[in-house]
Amino acid sequence: MNILAIDPGSTSTKVGVLRAGKLVKATIEHPRCEIESFHAVMEQLDYRMEHLVRYLRETGAEQLRWDAVVGRGGLVRPVPSGVYLVEEPLLRDLMRGVNGEHAANLGGVMAHAVAARQGAPAFVVDPPVIDEMWPVARISGMAGIERRSMFHALNQKAAAREVARELGKPYQELNLIVAHMGGGITVGAHRKGLVVDVNNGLNGDGPFSPERTGGLPVIGVLQLVEQGAFTTEQLKSIVARKGGVFSYLGTVDLREAEENAQKGDRWAALVLEAMVYQVAKEIGALAAALSGEVDGIVLTGGLAFSDAVVSGVRRRVAFIAPLFVLPGEFEIEALIGGASRVLSGAEEARRYPGGTDEDRT
Ligand SMILES: Nc1ncnc2c1ncn2[C@@H]1O[C@H](COP(=O)(O)OP(=O)(O)O)[C@@H](O)[C@H]1O
Numbered sequence: 613m614n615i616l617a618i619d620p621g622s623t624s625t626k627v628g629v630l631r632a633g634k635l636v637k638a639t640i641e642h643p644r645c646e647i648e649s650f651h652a653v654m655e656q657l658d659y660r661m662e663h664l665v666r667y668l669r670e671t672g673a674e675q676l677r678w679d680a681v682v683g684r685g686g687l688v689r690p691v692p693s694g695v696y697l698v699e700e701p702l703l704r705d706l707m708r709g710v711n712g713e714h715a716a717n718l719g720g721v722m723a724h725a726v727a728a729r730q731g732a733p734a735f736v737v738d739p740p741v742i743d744e745m746w747p748v749a750r751i752s753g754m755a756g757i758e759r760r761s762m763f764h765a766l767n768q769k770a771a772a773r774e775v776a777r778e779l780g781k782p783y784q785e786l787n788l789i790v791a792h793m794g795g796g797i798t799v800g801a802h803r804k805g806l807v808v809d810v811n812n813g814l815n816g817d818g819p820f821s822p823e824r825t826g827g828l829p830v831i832g833v834l835q836l837v838e839q840g841a842f843t844t845e846q847l848k849s850i851v852a853r854k855g856g857v858f859s860y861l862g863t864v865d866l867r868e869a870e871e872n873a874q875k876g877d878r879w880a881a882l883v884l885e886a887m888v889y890q891v892a893k894e895i896g897a898l899a900a901a902l903s904g905e906v907d908g909i910v911l912t913g914g915l916a917f918s919d920a921v922v923s924g925v926r927r928r929v930a931f932i933a934p935l936f937v938l939p940g941e942f943e944i945e946a947l948i949g950g951a952s953r954v955l956s957g958a959e960e961a962r963r964y965p966g967g968t969d970e971d972r973t
């Protein structure tokens with residue numbers, strides 16, 4: 613089988629080519645200044661496609677006949693976990709960004725563009741909006757504002773399934789707490805195969821991260837608006853891209869922040885300790901949500917490469933359950949895996965619902 617996987621991130625496009633059973637992965641980096649010259653995510657489509665096509669040409673993959681092309685799913689309407697065929701309603705919702713702007717919206721659109729040239733199917737797998745939250749987790753504390761499922765679903769599910777394999781049990785029989793710790797951080801309670809509670813990774817919820825604020829004291833935010841310190845657009849950008857470690861230390865690179873802390877920068881050390889503390893608190897909260905019935909805690913994402921982060925979280929949560937550390941992310945493998953399961957008939961591709969405005973929540 614030949615499968616192409618496309619995983620657009622904020623400043624890179626990760627690519628996976630499965631060819632004769634062998635997976636080759638690559639990261640196409642996009643300089644921040646080039647990305648920032650676009651106003652909207654979808655305006656980057658031609659730019660990202662040019663880079664992708666050049667990569668495929670240079671690696672000799674342009675000539676391949678794809679059995680499927682699979683992209684990271686975006687911020688579409690809430691859907692159950694699974695592999696989705698990219699058809700008109702899904703394509704339209706990705707392009708409109710019905711649930712928000714994010715580079716991931718480009719994944720399914722790019723996959724469709726490549727696949728359509730050859731009449732191959734295009735898929736997305738476990739988009740960030742998959743919604744398995746139980747009703748009690750949806751109540752926010754204010755009528756009219758609902759907590760919504762928006763998280764690193766693809767990597768969290770892949771990491772959880774990997775730990776289930778290690779434990780020799782089906783994912784559907786385990787209770788796991790998975791912390792994806794990258795530029796953004798989401799922590800999910802996986803109860804018997806369903807993510808029943810998770811912080812919204814983009815809208816200001818949960819722990820702060822290298823580039824996101826996480827949950828903030830609401831009155832403090834309102835005061836900033838009243839004082840005219842920021843427009844709402846600026847605040848949204850801080851919440852999603854320029855908050856967290858960046859707002860305190862001026863970098864989103866944890867290695868740089870750790871180096872400064874090791875050289876004696878006590879403020880940097882305190883900020884990093886606070887991030888670790890908030891991750892541990894989130895894990896503890898979800899342990900309570902699962903009534904203490906936790907088979908394992910999984911740490912994944914780029915920050916799981918950091919000994920200081922892992923040992924800091926371990927120190928505070930080891931009493932709950934055994935810790936599994938899977939540094940980095942497995943999104944390309946999860947995309948290829950999803951497409952392979954559909955092509956081999958092990959799983960049926962799901963159809964994204966019709967997509968009329970009336971349907972939308
Ligand atoms: N070896 C490492 N030690 C500490 N931090 C690391 C290491 N490798 C990557 N990181 C940090 O992980 C974060 C990026 O994680 P990643 O999962 O790649 O995020 P994303 O996919 O969200 O961009 C950055 O803050 C980066 O500095």
Ligand SMILES: CCCC(=O)OP(=O)(O)O
Pocket residue numbers: 621622740762763764794795796797798812813814
């Ligand atoms: C939480 C939704 C997905 C997301 O935020 O991904 P990145 O952290 O890779 O931007």
